[in-house]
Amino acid sequence: MPEPRYQRRKQARPQEITDAAFAAFAENGYAATRVEEVAKRAGVSKGLMYLYFKTKEELFKAVIRSVVMRRVDALIEVVEDTELCSEDFMRGPMADFMKQVPGSPVAVVIRLLISEGPRHPELVDYYYENVVSRGLAAITRFIDRGVKRGEFRKTDVSDFPQLFLAPVMLGMIWKLLFAKRSLNTDKLIDTQIDMILAYIKA
Amino acid sequence: MPEPRYQRRKQARPQEITDAAFAAFAENGYAATRVEEVAKRAGVSKGLMYLYFKTKEELFKAVIRSVVMRRVDALIEVVEDTELCSEDFMRGPMADFMKQVPGSPVAVVIRLLISEGPRHPELVDYYYENVVSRGLAAITRFIDRGVKRGEFRKTDVSDFPQLFLAPVMLGMIWKLLFAKRSLNTDKLIDTQIDMILAYIKA
DNA sequence: ATACTTACTGACCTTTCAGTCAGTAAGAGA
DNA sequence: TCTCTTACTGACTGAAAGGTCAGTAAGTAT
Numbered sequence: 001m002p003e004p005r006y007q008r009r010k011q012a013r014p015q016e017i018t019d020a021a022f023a024a025f026a027e028n029g030y031a032a033t034r035v036e037e038v039a040k041r042a043g044v045s046k047g048l049m050y051l052y053f054k055t056k057e058e059l060f061k062a063v064i065r066s067v068v069m070r071r072v073d074a075l076i077e078v079v080e081d082t083e084l085c086s087e088d089f090m091r092g093p094m095a096d097f098m099k100q101v102p103g104s105p106v107a108v109v110i111r112l113l114i115s116e117g118p119r120h121p122e123l124v125d126y127y128y129e130n131v132v133s134r135g136l137a138a139i140t141r142f143i144d145r146g147v148k149r150g151e152f153r154k155t156d157v158s159d160f161p162q163l164f165l166a167p168v169m170l171g172m173i174w175k176l177l178f179a180k181r182s183l184n185t186d187k188l189i190d191t192q193i194d195m196i197l198a199y200i201k202a
Numbered sequence: 203m204p205e206p207r208y209q210r211r212k213q214a215r216p217q218e219i220t221d222a223a224f225a226a227f228a229e230n231g232y233a234a235t236r237v238e239e240v241a242k243r244a245g246v247s248k249g250l251m252y253l254y255f256k257t258k259e260e261l262f263k264a265v266i267r268s269v270v271m272r273r274v275d276a277l278i279e280v281v282e283d284t285e286l287c288s289e290d291f292m293r294g295p296m297a298d299f300m301k302q303v304p305g306s307p308v309a310v311v312i313r314l315l316i317s318e319g320p321r322h323p324e325l326v327d328y329y330y331e332n333v334v335s336r337g338l339a340a341i342t343r344f345i346d347r348g349v350k351r352g353e354f355r356k357t358d359v360s361d362f363p364q365l366f367l368a369p370v371m372l373g374m375i376w377k378l379l380f381a382k383r384s385l386n387t388d389k390l391i392d393t394q395i396d397m398i399l400a401y402i403k404a
Numbered sequence: 405a406t407a408c409t410t411a412c413t414g415a416c417c418t419t420t421c422a423g424t425c426a427g428t429a430a431g432a433g434a
Numbered sequence: 435t436c437t438c439t440t441a442c443t444g445a446c447t448g449a450a451a452g453g454t455c456a457g458t459a460a461g462t463a464t
Contacts, residue, residue, distance in 0.1 A: 008430055046444075128379075166372040176320070188365070207412090207458095208460075236450085249454080258452065406463105408463080424446080425444100425445095426445100
């Protein structure tokens with residue numbers, strides 16, 4: 001009794017392929033990754049790829065979307081539900097969240113968007129609407145709440161929630177490019193938070 | 203008397219080709235740019251490309267190096283030669299320098315390095331040694347000088363000159379990806395400088 | 405003018421890879 | 435057990451693009 005050459009798994013395939021593609025794109029980028037390589041990683045034939053995704057580009061979009069889907073709401077929920085005072089929240093859960101981004105799949109998505117984004121504007125829009133925009137809005141709400149509570153002064157910081165992202169972004173890029181020149185991303189983020197607090201505390 | 207079909211310009215060619223390649227890579231990225239396209243922009247035949255650069259990859263490296271060469275020393279000189287007090291310097295020349303980076307060729311180089319860097323480690327090293335490392339060192343010296351003069355307190359900021367780069371980096375990425383969602387990069391940078399100053403002033 | 409060197413051209417070769425499709429076998433249904 | 439459906443395979447195709455090279459003509463020396 002010969003063991004079957006393959007199993008039919010219509011339901012599970014898309015995820016499996018998407019995951020394999022994510023790993024491959026993460027290592028080599030979009031252009032340099034061959035569809036056949038992804039197929040191999042997914043334990044599937046090249047032909048099957050085209051049953052589930054019409055083109056390589058469709059696959060790419062699916063990968064981005066699948067990563068985005070998974071962990072958009074983490075920060076937002078935490079921000080809205082906390083009972084800590086604003087300073088403790090920033091130094092605690094928010095700092096933790098920020099520190100964990102540079103090593104996460106988000107970093108890979110950013111890299112892919114930087115490389116391929118200009119030729120996939122709808123994808124960039126999608127990412128902006130679903131991640132960036134909502135994340136920034138959450139931060140702004142948090143700051144304004146602090147102001148309303150009398151914990152923070154009214155400052156420019158409400159208009160530039162990007163000040164929170166900046167060290168995270170830098171940490172990400174640093175890790176991608178200069179992995180071997182170590183940078184203490186955690187401490188960098190802590191210092192930025194110290195600075196912001198010193199600046200806005202009432 | 204027919205006008206000549208081409209001119210011989212052995213001396214000038216490399217620059218011309220490099221410039222054309224920079225423009226093409228800036229628009230479409232490395233992988234999506236055809237060598238023939240670069241040749242066309244440079245007003246040259248495809249064959250000639252391979253007389254001056256052995257492979258497309260060599261051309262890529264030459265492009266990065268040529269951009270890096272041109273304007274490394276701008277910041278560093280200014281930092282060393284100024285006679286302003288530290289705060290005025292940060293709000294003046296330093297801020298100006300930072301604001302002008304996101305729209306400069308440096309941004310393109312960063313984008314190319316993020317996309318292609320992982321497969322060209324020597325190039326990343328080259329960039330790190332010649333730009334990043336020297337830039338950071340200059341900032342650190344500047345901060346330490348301020349401390350020595352009694353203008354600044356001794357803080358973590360000396361260890362994280364990246365705090366100055368962070369908003370610049372974010373501004374760059376933002377411009378590359380979200381060009382149409384405007385962000386006032388200048389004000390973002392000013393605010394970061396305000397924060398840093400508030401944090402470190404003696 | 406003439407001969408000579410070499411920067412330059414452009415047609416061609418070769419490889420690579422996205423995308424196709426005729427055929428195969430897993431597994432559900434009767 | 436014997437269909438019958440369809441998820442799946444893998445050899446193939448066509449095109450795009452990196453790289454080559456025999457030939458041409460711009461410029462130089464005599």
